[in-house]
Amino acid sequence: MNELLIYIPVFAIGLSIGSFLNVLIYRIPRNIRFVAGRSFCPACRNQIPFYDNIPLVSYLILGGRCRWCTQRISVRYPLVELLNGLAYVFFLWRYELSAPFVIMSLLSSALIVIIFIDLEFQIIPDMITLPGMVLGLAVSFAPGGIGIVQSALGLVIGGGVLYLIAILGDWLFKKESMGGGDIKMAAMLGAFLGWEKVVFIFFASALIGLLISIIVMFFSSKVRQSRMIPFGPFLAIAAFVAIIYGDQLIGLYLNSFFRM
Secondary structure, rough: OOHHHHHHHHHHHHHHHHHHHHHHHHHHHOOOOOOOOOOOOOOOOOEEHHHHHOOOHHHHOOOOOOOOOOOOOOOOHHOOOOOOOOHHHHHHHOOOOOHHHHHHHHHHHHHHHHHHHHHHHHOOOOOHHHHHHHHHHHHHHOOOOOOOOHHHHHHHHHHHHHHHHHHHHHHHHOOOOOOOOHHEEEEHHHHHOOOHHHHHHHHHHHHHHHHHHHHHHHHHHHHHHHHHOOHHHHHHHHHHHHHHHHHHHHHHHHHHHHHH
């Protein structure tokens, strides 16, 4: 019972912040100010009253439609709220109320924003990654943090390796093979997670990207024709794997390597 008294408000906070993440996902790529102005329906532009803006609850009560124009509300809105709330609960379970809980919760929120913007617009906003690099370096000093040396190495290796891969890809394919947003995102992840986990993220994201791309291209003729699949979501998924299982997987690999 005492645990529920902590988990419930943390879940509610995660949902509320998830509602704000939806604002960022919609407004940042459209260059709309997000620090001022009330939420509005993208279809009819009517402002949304506070009682229609309660995370998850309002979507269910309204049946997924705008109160004014009855246009369908994208399922992305409750999905983002739920994902963020569940992420906060998971990190609370893993780290309890501590600095790593706050750090990983912030990083997960940033990754959720990146995933949904990159999926729709094929961009990773500097507004997320550049402050993220600075924040990653700053929180390395926090209790339980990875330390400034690990963080700085992670930033340099994360951004540097993808930059070299991008140069090689441009030379091989005679066109841009990787966007600058992916490079900055990798640098941000390195700053938060350190160089070992960002190296793991490179390999894991490539494997995840290959598998998902084959499946998506098989079922989607549009994707086959465009051959454009954003890489940011794969980096984000690999980052979540690194956060949850990275230490175990890296340890397993090193033990197997040295036994050989």
